[in-house]
Amino acid sequence: MNAQTRPTKRRRFLAAMRGQPADEFVWAPNFDYWLKVNRGQGTMPEACRDMSRDNIVRAIGATIWNRAGGFGFSHDPSIKHTRGPCENGNWFHEITTPLGTIREEYAATESEHSTPACVKHYVTDRESLRVMTYVVEGSFPTFDPAPAAKAIEETGDDGIVLHMIACVPFIQFAKSDAGYMNAYYLMEDFPDEVNRLIAAHHRNTVEAIKLLAASPADVVSLGDNMDELTMPPNLFERYAIGFYQDCKRALAGSGKIFEAHWCGRTQHLLPLLPQTGIDVVEAVVTEPMAGITLAAALDILDNKVVLQGGIPSILVCPGAVSQRGFEQYIESIILPQKGRPGFILGMSDIVPPDADFSRVEIIAKLIR
Numbered sequence: 001m002n003a004q005t006r007p008t009k010r011r012r013f014l015a016a017m018r019g020q021p022a023d024e025f026v027w028a029p030n031f032d033y034w035l036k037v038n039r040g041q042g043t044m045p046e047a048c049r050d051m052s053r054d055n056i057v058r059a060i061g062a063t064i065w066n067r068a069g070g071f072g073f074s075h076d077p078s079i080k081h082t083r084g085p086c087e088n089g090n091w092f093h094e095i096t097t098p099l100g101t102i103r104e105e106y107a108a109t110e111s112e113h114s115t116p117a118c119v120k121h122y123v124t125d126r127e128s129l130r131v132m133t134y135v136v137e138g139s140f141p142t143f144d145p146a147p148a149a150k151a152i153e154e155t156g157d158d159g160i161v162l163h164m165i166a167c168v169p170f171i172q173f174a175k176s177d178a179g180y181m182n183a184y185y186l187m188e189d190f191p192d193e194v195n196r197l198i199a200a201h202h203r204n205t206v207e208a209i210k211l212l213a214a215s216p217a218d219v220v221s222l223g224d225n226m227d228e229l230t231m232p233p234n235l236f237e238r239y240a241i242g243f244y245q246d247c248k249r250a251l252a253g254s255g256k257i258f259e260a261h262w263c264g265r266t267q268h269l270l271p272l273l274p275q276t277g278i279d280v281v282e283a284v285v286t287e288p289m290a291g292i293t294l295a296a297a298l299d300i301l302d303n304k305v306v307l308q309g310g311i312p313s314i315l316v317c318p319g320a321v322s323q324r325g326f327e328q329y330i331e332s333i334i335l336p337q338k339g340r341p342g343f344i345l346g347m348s349d350i351v352p353p354d355a356d357f358s359r360v361e362i363i364a365k366l367i368r
Helices: 009-017 032-041 053-059 126-137 146-158 169-177 180-189 191-212 233-239 241-250 270-275 294-301 323-337 357-366
Strands: 064-067 071-075 080-085 091-097 100-107 117-120 139-143 159-165 219-222 257-261 280-284 306-312 343-348
Touching (some): 009 146, 009 159, 009 257, 032 053, 064 146, 071 191, 091 126, 126 139, 126 180, 139 191, 146 159, 159 191, 169 233, 233 270, 270 280, 270 294, 294 306, 294 323, 306 323
Parallel strands (some): 064 159, 159 219, 219 257, 257 280, 280 306
Antiparallel strands (some): 071 139, 080 091, 091 100
8 A cells, every 4th residue: 555545544534524434433523612712721731731733633543623714805995894892891893884884792701712702793773784785795705825735734644624614694694793683683674685685695605615616725614503493494495505505516626525514403404404515514413412313313414415523512521421421422322333424523513611631532542
Protein backbone atom coordinates (compact mmCIF):
# COMPACT_ATOMS: atom_id res chain seq x y z
CA MET A 1 0.00 0.00 0.00
CA ASN A 2 1.54 3.33 -1.04
CA ALA A 3 1.15 6.77 0.49
CA GLN A 4 -1.52 7.64 -2.07
CA THR A 5 -3.90 4.91 -0.86
CA ARG A 6 -3.09 4.28 2.80
CA PRO A 7 -6.17 4.72 5.03
CA THR A 8 -5.34 7.98 6.82
CA LYS A 9 -7.86 9.64 9.12
CA ARG A 10 -8.50 12.20 6.42
CA ARG A 11 -9.26 9.56 3.79
CA ARG A 12 -11.50 7.62 6.20
CA PHE A 13 -13.43 10.78 7.11
CA LEU A 14 -13.98 11.82 3.50
CA ALA A 15 -15.01 8.28 2.52
CA ALA A 16 -17.48 8.14 5.43
CA MET A 17 -18.91 11.53 4.43
CA ARG A 18 -19.59 10.05 1.00
CA GLY A 19 -21.45 7.13 2.54
CA GLN A 20 -18.80 4.50 1.95
CA PRO A 21 -18.40 1.64 4.47
CA ALA A 22 -15.51 1.92 6.92
CA ASP A 23 -13.50 -0.68 8.80
CA GLU A 24 -13.59 1.44 11.96
CA PHE A 25 -15.46 4.39 13.44
CA VAL A 26 -14.62 7.90 12.39
CA TRP A 27 -14.77 9.86 15.68
CA ALA A 28 -14.94 13.59 14.96
CA PRO A 29 -15.92 15.85 17.88
CA ASN A 30 -16.34 19.62 17.64
CA PHE A 31 -14.03 21.14 20.27
CA ASP A 32 -14.19 24.81 19.31
CA TYR A 33 -16.58 26.17 21.93
CA TRP A 34 -15.21 23.95 24.72
CA LEU A 35 -11.73 25.27 23.98
CA LYS A 36 -12.80 28.92 23.77
CA VAL A 37 -14.58 28.90 27.12
CA ASN A 38 -12.12 26.81 29.11
CA ARG A 39 -9.06 28.57 27.75
CA GLY A 40 -10.66 31.94 28.51
CA GLN A 41 -11.63 30.89 32.05
CA GLY A 42 -8.29 29.22 32.78
CA THR A 43 -10.01 25.87 33.37
CA MET A 44 -8.22 23.75 30.78
CA PRO A 45 -7.25 20.21 31.87
CA GLU A 46 -3.59 20.24 32.85
CA ALA A 47 -2.61 17.61 30.28
CA CYS A 48 -3.71 19.77 27.34
CA ARG A 49 -3.38 23.25 28.80
CA ASP A 50 -0.80 24.39 26.23
CA MET A 51 -2.02 22.35 23.25
CA SER A 52 -3.70 23.68 20.16
CA ARG A 53 -7.21 22.50 19.30
CA ASP A 54 -5.88 20.19 16.58
CA ASN A 55 -3.28 18.64 18.86
CA ILE A 56 -5.90 18.00 21.56
CA VAL A 57 -7.96 16.11 18.98
CA ARG A 58 -4.88 14.14 17.95
CA ALA A 59 -4.00 13.35 21.56
CA ILE A 60 -7.38 11.77 22.31
CA GLY A 61 -7.31 9.64 19.15
CA ALA A 62 -10.08 11.52 17.34
CA THR A 63 -10.27 13.01 13.83
CA ILE A 64 -10.00 16.74 13.23
CA TRP A 65 -13.11 18.65 12.09
CA ASN A 66 -11.48 21.99 11.31
CA ARG A 67 -13.61 25.06 10.59
CA ALA A 68 -11.81 27.62 8.41
CA GLY A 69 -12.56 31.30 8.02
CA GLY A 70 -12.22 33.56 5.00
CA PHE A 71 -15.90 34.26 4.35
CA GLY A 72 -17.44 37.69 4.82
CA PHE A 73 -19.50 40.50 3.31
CA SER A 74 -18.78 43.86 1.76
CA HIS A 75 -21.48 46.53 1.95
CA ASP A 76 -22.90 49.33 -0.09
CA PRO A 77 -21.17 52.61 0.96
CA SER A 78 -24.50 53.97 2.21
CA ILE A 79 -24.55 51.30 4.94
CA LYS A 80 -22.60 52.15 8.10
CA HIS A 81 -21.86 49.74 10.98
CA THR A 82 -21.14 50.83 14.56
CA ARG A 83 -20.32 48.49 17.47
CA GLY A 84 -19.65 49.20 21.12
CA PRO A 85 -20.70 48.86 24.77
CA CYS A 86 -24.10 49.96 26.09
CA GLU A 87 -24.53 51.95 29.30
CA ASN A 88 -26.15 48.92 30.95
CA GLY A 89 -23.14 46.70 30.24
CA ASN A 90 -24.54 45.03 27.11
CA TRP A 91 -22.98 45.30 23.65
CA PHE A 92 -24.65 46.78 20.57
CA HIS A 93 -24.34 46.58 16.80
CA GLU A 94 -26.02 49.46 15.01
CA ILE A 95 -26.54 49.75 11.24
CA THR A 96 -27.33 53.13 9.71
CA THR A 97 -28.85 53.43 6.22
CA PRO A 98 -30.68 56.09 4.17
CA LEU A 99 -33.94 54.40 5.25
CA GLY A 100 -33.18 54.52 8.97
CA THR A 101 -31.17 52.82 11.71
CA ILE A 102 -31.54 49.36 13.21
CA ARG A 103 -29.82 48.01 16.30
CA GLU A 104 -29.28 44.71 18.09
CA GLU A 105 -28.02 44.20 21.63
CA TYR A 106 -26.31 41.31 23.41
CA ALA A 107 -25.98 40.46 27.08
CA ALA A 108 -23.42 38.25 28.83
CA THR A 109 -24.48 34.74 29.84
CA GLU A 110 -22.56 32.28 32.05
CA SER A 111 -19.23 34.09 31.73
CA GLU A 112 -17.50 36.69 29.60
CA HIS A 113 -16.13 33.85 27.46
CA SER A 114 -19.50 32.19 26.81
CA THR A 115 -21.73 32.97 23.85
CA PRO A 116 -23.78 36.11 24.68
CA ALA A 117 -27.56 36.24 24.38
CA CYS A 118 -29.37 38.52 21.93
CA VAL A 119 -31.72 40.67 24.01
CA LYS A 120 -32.80 43.09 21.26
CA HIS A 121 -33.20 42.14 17.60
CA TYR A 122 -32.73 44.37 14.57
CA VAL A 123 -36.26 43.84 13.27
CA THR A 124 -39.09 44.88 15.58
CA ASP A 125 -41.71 46.34 13.20
CA ARG A 126 -42.48 47.07 9.56
CA GLU A 127 -40.06 49.99 9.31
CA SER A 128 -37.11 48.08 10.73
CA LEU A 129 -38.02 45.18 8.44
CA ARG A 130 -37.60 47.50 5.46
CA VAL A 131 -34.25 48.75 6.77
CA MET A 132 -33.01 45.18 7.29
CA THR A 133 -34.01 44.33 3.73
CA TYR A 134 -32.05 47.34 2.45
CA VAL A 135 -29.00 46.14 4.40
CA VAL A 136 -29.17 42.56 3.12
CA GLU A 137 -29.81 43.65 -0.47
CA GLY A 138 -26.80 45.98 -0.18
CA SER A 139 -24.46 43.27 1.12
CA PHE A 140 -22.20 41.19 -1.11
CA PRO A 141 -20.33 37.99 -0.17
CA THR A 142 -16.54 37.94 -0.25
CA PHE A 143 -14.06 35.11 0.14
CA ASP A 144 -10.34 34.85 0.91
CA PRO A 145 -8.97 31.30 0.36
CA ALA A 146 -5.88 31.83 2.54
CA PRO A 147 -7.43 30.69 5.89
CA ALA A 148 -8.67 27.46 4.31
CA ALA A 149 -5.28 26.77 2.73
CA LYS A 150 -3.62 27.32 6.11
CA ALA A 151 -6.14 25.01 7.82
CA ILE A 152 -5.52 22.28 5.22
CA GLU A 153 -1.78 22.51 5.91
CA GLU A 154 -2.25 22.41 9.71
CA THR A 155 -4.71 19.51 9.59
CA GLY A 156 -2.72 17.35 7.21
CA ASP A 157 -3.83 13.71 7.10
CA ASP A 158 -5.50 13.95 10.52
CA GLY A 159 -8.88 15.30 9.40
CA ILE A 160 -10.85 17.54 7.09
CA VAL A 161 -11.42 21.27 6.66
CA LEU A 162 -14.79 22.94 6.22
CA HIS A 163 -16.42 26.31 5.89
CA MET A 164 -19.51 26.89 8.02
CA ILE A 165 -21.55 29.85 6.86
CA ALA A 166 -25.03 31.33 7.11
CA CYS A 167 -28.12 29.17 7.54
CA VAL A 168 -31.50 28.55 5.95
CA PRO A 169 -32.74 32.09 5.09
CA PHE A 170 -35.97 31.65 7.06
CA ILE A 171 -33.90 30.80 10.16
CA GLN A 172 -31.68 33.82 9.55
CA PHE A 173 -34.75 36.04 9.49
CA ALA A 174 -36.73 34.37 12.27
CA LYS A 175 -33.97 33.62 14.75
CA SER A 176 -31.35 36.29 14.13
CA ASP A 177 -33.01 39.27 12.47
CA ALA A 178 -36.35 39.40 14.30
CA GLY A 179 -36.57 36.72 17.01
CA TYR A 180 -38.99 33.85 16.47
CA MET A 181 -42.10 35.22 18.18
CA ASN A 182 -41.94 38.58 16.44
CA ALA A 183 -41.03 36.89 13.15
CA TYR A 184 -44.21 34.82 13.10
CA TYR A 185 -46.35 37.92 13.64
CA LEU A 186 -44.50 39.81 10.89
CA MET A 187 -45.02 36.88 8.52
CA GLU A 188 -48.77 37.11 9.05
CA ASP A 189 -48.99 40.91 8.89
CA PHE A 190 -46.50 41.67 6.09
CA PRO A 191 -45.90 38.45 4.14
CA ASP A 192 -44.62 40.09 0.94
CA GLU A 193 -42.03 42.20 2.79
CA VAL A 194 -40.87 39.26 4.92
CA ASN A 195 -40.52 37.08 1.83
CA ARG A 196 -38.50 39.81 0.11
CA LEU A 197 -36.02 39.79 3.02
CA ILE A 198 -35.86 35.98 3.03
CA ALA A 199 -35.27 36.01 -0.73
CA ALA A 200 -32.38 38.45 -0.28
CA HIS A 201 -30.76 36.17 2.32
CA HIS A 202 -31.34 33.27 -0.09
CA ARG A 203 -29.54 35.02 -2.96
CA ASN A 204 -26.61 36.10 -0.79
CA THR A 205 -26.04 32.62 0.62
CA VAL A 206 -26.18 30.91 -2.78
CA GLU A 207 -23.74 33.49 -4.18
CA ALA A 208 -21.44 32.89 -1.21
CA ILE A 209 -21.51 29.15 -1.82
CA LYS A 210 -20.52 29.74 -5.44
CA LEU A 211 -17.40 31.49 -4.11
CA LEU A 212 -16.71 28.69 -1.62
CA ALA A 213 -16.94 26.11 -4.39
CA ALA A 214 -13.43 27.25 -5.39
CA SER A 215 -12.03 26.94 -1.84
CA PRO A 216 -9.35 24.37 -1.01
CA ALA A 217 -11.56 23.15 1.86
CA ASP A 218 -13.34 19.80 1.67
CA VAL A 219 -16.80 20.70 2.97
CA VAL A 220 -19.26 23.58 2.81
CA SER A 221 -21.59 23.54 5.80
CA LEU A 222 -24.63 25.60 6.78
CA GLY A 223 -24.95 26.54 10.46
CA ASP A 224 -28.70 25.99 10.61
CA ASN A 225 -29.11 24.90 14.25
CA MET A 226 -32.25 23.24 12.88
CA ASP A 227 -35.12 22.50 15.28
CA GLU A 228 -38.59 21.35 14.26
CA LEU A 229 -40.25 23.29 17.09
CA THR A 230 -39.29 26.55 15.41
CA MET A 231 -39.21 25.27 11.82
CA PRO A 232 -41.87 22.56 11.55
CA PRO A 233 -42.22 20.39 8.44
CA ASN A 234 -44.63 22.75 6.65
CA LEU A 235 -42.21 25.69 6.93
CA PHE A 236 -39.29 23.38 6.11
CA GLU A 237 -40.97 22.33 2.87
CA ARG A 238 -41.74 25.96 2.02
CA TYR A 239 -38.44 27.62 2.90
CA ALA A 240 -35.68 25.01 3.24
CA ILE A 241 -35.91 22.31 0.58
CA GLY A 242 -35.66 24.59 -2.46
CA PHE A 243 -32.92 26.63 -0.79
CA TYR A 244 -30.84 23.52 -0.05
CA GLN A 245 -31.30 22.36 -3.64
CA ASP A 246 -30.04 25.74 -4.94
CA CYS A 247 -26.99 25.47 -2.66
CA LYS A 248 -26.28 21.97 -3.94
CA ARG A 249 -26.46 23.21 -7.53
CA ALA A 250 -24.06 26.04 -6.65
CA LEU A 251 -21.51 23.39 -5.58
CA ALA A 252 -21.97 21.24 -8.70
CA GLY A 253 -18.68 20.08 -10.16
CA SER A 254 -16.61 21.34 -7.22
CA GLY A 255 -16.20 18.00 -5.45
CA LYS A 256 -17.27 19.66 -2.20
CA ILE A 257 -19.32 17.79 0.37
CA PHE A 258 -22.49 19.67 1.31
CA GLU A 259 -23.29 19.57 5.04
CA ALA A 260 -25.84 21.11 7.40
CA HIS A 261 -25.65 21.56 11.18
CA TRP A 262 -28.86 20.22 12.78
CA CYS A 263 -28.50 20.36 16.56
CA GLY A 264 -32.13 20.50 17.71
CA ARG A 265 -35.13 18.20 17.73
CA THR A 266 -35.43 17.02 14.13
CA GLN A 267 -37.11 13.59 14.13
CA HIS A 268 -40.00 14.77 11.92
CA LEU A 269 -37.65 16.59 9.53
CA LEU A 270 -35.24 13.70 8.94
CA PRO A 271 -37.56 11.96 6.42
CA LEU A 272 -37.46 15.14 4.28
CA LEU A 273 -33.66 15.26 4.11
CA PRO A 274 -32.97 12.99 1.11
CA GLN A 275 -34.71 15.39 -1.30
CA THR A 276 -32.60 18.39 -0.19
CA GLY A 277 -29.28 17.45 -1.77
CA ILE A 278 -27.49 17.53 1.60
CA ASP A 279 -24.70 14.95 1.83
CA VAL A 280 -24.08 15.02 5.59
CA VAL A 281 -26.33 16.15 8.44
CA GLU A 282 -24.10 16.97 11.40
CA ALA A 283 -24.75 17.12 15.15
CA VAL A 284 -28.07 15.24 14.98
CA VAL A 285 -29.38 14.94 18.53
CA THR A 286 -30.90 11.65 19.72
CA GLU A 287 -32.20 10.16 22.98
CA PRO A 288 -32.13 11.24 25.78
CA MET A 289 -32.03 14.81 24.40
CA ALA A 290 -34.52 14.26 21.55
CA GLY A 291 -37.37 11.87 20.86
CA ILE A 292 -35.60 9.50 18.49
CA THR A 293 -32.96 6.81 18.91
CA LEU A 294 -29.73 6.78 16.95
CA ALA A 295 -30.67 3.53 15.23
CA ALA A 296 -34.05 4.94 14.18
CA ALA A 297 -32.47 8.11 12.78
CA LEU A 298 -29.99 6.04 10.77
CA ASP A 299 -32.80 3.84 9.50
CA ILE A 300 -34.76 6.88 8.31
CA LEU A 301 -31.78 8.30 6.42
CA ASP A 302 -30.77 4.87 5.11
CA ASN A 303 -27.37 6.20 3.95
CA LYS A 304 -29.09 8.56 1.51
CA VAL A 305 -27.76 11.26 3.83
CA VAL A 306 -24.85 10.59 6.19
CA LEU A 307 -25.49 11.26 9.88
CA GLN A 308 -22.70 12.73 12.02
CA GLY A 309 -23.49 12.61 15.74
CA GLY A 310 -24.51 9.87 18.12
CA ILE A 311 -23.21 11.05 21.50
CA PRO A 312 -25.65 13.53 23.12
CA SER A 313 -23.66 16.28 24.83
CA ILE A 314 -25.36 15.72 28.17
CA LEU A 315 -23.69 12.30 28.50
CA VAL A 316 -20.24 13.84 28.97
CA CYS A 317 -21.42 16.37 31.57
CA PRO A 318 -20.76 15.65 35.25
CA GLY A 319 -23.83 14.50 37.15
CA ALA A 320 -25.94 13.74 34.08
CA VAL A 321 -25.17 10.02 34.12
CA SER A 322 -22.71 7.81 35.96
CA GLN A 323 -19.43 6.78 34.40
CA ARG A 324 -20.79 3.24 34.02
CA GLY A 325 -23.98 4.62 32.44
CA PHE A 326 -21.88 6.56 29.96
CA GLU A 327 -19.86 3.47 29.07
CA GLN A 328 -23.03 1.40 28.71
CA TYR A 329 -24.38 3.96 26.24
CA ILE A 330 -21.27 3.52 24.10
CA GLU A 331 -21.51 -0.27 24.37
CA SER A 332 -25.23 -0.61 23.68
CA ILE A 333 -25.98 2.31 21.33
CA ILE A 334 -22.76 3.17 19.52
CA LEU A 335 -20.86 -0.10 19.10
CA PRO A 336 -23.72 -1.87 17.26
CA GLN A 337 -23.35 0.74 14.48
CA LYS A 338 -19.72 -0.17 13.75
CA GLY A 339 -19.16 -0.63 10.04
CA ARG A 340 -22.55 0.82 9.12
CA PRO A 341 -22.33 3.12 6.09
CA GLY A 342 -23.83 6.53 6.61
CA PHE A 343 -22.65 7.08 10.18
CA ILE A 344 -19.87 9.26 11.58
CA LEU A 345 -19.46 9.39 15.34
CA GLY A 346 -19.64 12.94 16.65
CA MET A 347 -20.85 14.99 19.58
CA SER A 348 -24.43 16.18 19.42
CA ASP A 349 -24.20 19.17 19.41
CA ILE A 350 -20.67 20.02 20.64
CA VAL A 351 -18.27 19.14 23.42
CA PRO A 352 -19.87 21.37 26.09
CA PRO A 353 -17.71 23.72 28.20
CA ASP A 354 -18.50 21.79 31.41
CA ALA A 355 -17.73 18.36 29.95
CA ASP A 356 -15.96 15.77 32.08
CA PHE A 357 -12.96 15.70 29.80
CA SER A 358 -11.94 12.23 30.92
CA ARG A 359 -15.08 10.90 29.22
CA VAL A 360 -14.19 12.60 25.96
CA GLU A 361 -10.65 11.21 26.23
CA ILE A 362 -11.83 7.64 26.70
CA ILE A 363 -14.24 7.48 23.74
CA ALA A 364 -11.56 6.44 21.25
CA LYS A 365 -10.62 3.53 23.51
CA LEU A 366 -14.22 2.46 24.08
CA ILE A 367 -15.02 2.29 20.36
CA ARG A 368 -11.94 0.20 19.62
